[in-house]
Amino acid sequence: MESRRFWYRFRQNGLAVVGIVVLLVIVLMALAAPLVAPRDPAYIELDSQEKPPSIQHFFGTDRLGRDVFTRIVWGARVSLGVSLLAVSLGSLIGVMLGALAGYSGGTIDALIARAIDVMLALPTFFLLVTIQSLFPPSIVNVIVIIGITSWMAIARIVRGQFLTIKQRDFVEAARCVGVRPARIVFRHILPNVSSQIIVFFTLGLADAVLVESALSFLGLGVPPYQASWGNMLIDGQIGILGGAWWVAFFPGLMILLTALSINFAGDGLEESLFK
Numbered sequence: 001m002e003s004r005r006f007w008y009r010f011r012q013n014g015l016a017v018v019g020i021v022v023l024l025v026i027v028l029m030a031l032a033a034p035l036v037a038p039r040d041p042a043y044i045e046l047d048s049q050e051k052p053p054s055i056q057h058f059f060g061t062d063r064l065g066r067d068v069f070t071r072i073v074w075g076a077r078v079s080l081g082v083s084l085l086a087v088s089l090g091s092l093i094g095v096m097l098g099a100l101a102g103y104s105g106g107t108i109d110a111l112i113a114r115a116i117d118v119m120l121a122l123p124t125f126f127l128l129v130t131i132q133s134l135f136p137p138s139i140v141n142v143i144v145i146i147g148i149t150s151w152m153a154i155a156r157i158v159r160g161q162f163l164t165i166k167q168r169d170f171v172e173a174a175r176c177v178g179v180r181p182a183r184i185v186f187r188h189i190l191p192n193v194s195s196q197i198i199v200f201f202t203l204g205l206a207d208a209v210l211v212e213s214a215l216s217f218l219g220l221g222v223p224p225y226q227a228s229w230g231n232m233l234i235d236g237q238i239g240i241l242g243g244a245w246w247v248a249f250f251p252g253l254m255i256l257l258t259a260l261s262i263n264f265a266g267d268g269l270e271e272s273l274f275k
Contacts, residue, residue: 033074048065139226216231
């Protein structure tokens with residue numbers, strides 16, 4: 001009954017449905033990249049530099065003659081994969097610290113709460129740029145750095161929920177019969193916080209896509225030799241000066257569509273679960 005009610009509410013949100021459909025298309029495109037775009041995204045054709053969109057090259061070519069459509073399809077794998085893993089890492093850290101703080105209370109709670117406040121007070125993007133500038137560009141570095149700078153919000157949410165739920169009767173009853181703390185956390189409390197975690201995870205994906213693209217655009221993210229939407233914007237910046245608007249337009253459009261789709265889907269999830 002609850003699942004039917006959820007899907008009914010979700011379907012009433014037109015933007016959320018559109019967001020899910022667009023996001024599924026983008027994800028399927030990335031998963032089926034070898035079939036959708038069988039060319040090599042790094043293949044250079046010097047006699048096809050900055051060709052406008054055509055039947056041969058749907059989205060045109062860049063300044064090295066590489067097919068923009070092919071690079072967008074293969075770049076979706078990198079951009080979405082990095083974002084998914086980074087948000088997973090950040091959510092894992094946040095859930096663990098938030099649960100530890102909320103359930104333990106006392107000194108541990110105070111220390112973690114102050115750490116959350118300090119991290120939230122720092123300008124996150126500038127912190128990202130500063131840390132990333134200390135290391136060579138690599139996909140692993142991007143995932144780790146985004147993950148360790150994005151755990152604070154979910155930690156605060158989980159901590160607040162744990163502080164409330166651990167006072168309820170069913171948790172007190174579990175303590176009275178000798179249930180171990182780990183079992184109480186994972187079996188009795190954490191499932192009641194799963195809805196908030198899912199919504200945060202979904203909305204966090206949109207932020208991660210934008211952050212990865214920004215870092216790659218600045219030359220601090222995915223290595224230049226690997227196709228990603230952020231890397232493509234660097235070539236697009238140069239291409240616009242020569243009139244090749246398509247080099248920047250299409251990867252920028254993909255970033256916009258992906259971020260909007262995830263936000264619309266996340267808003268739909270939030271309304272369906274909590275309203």
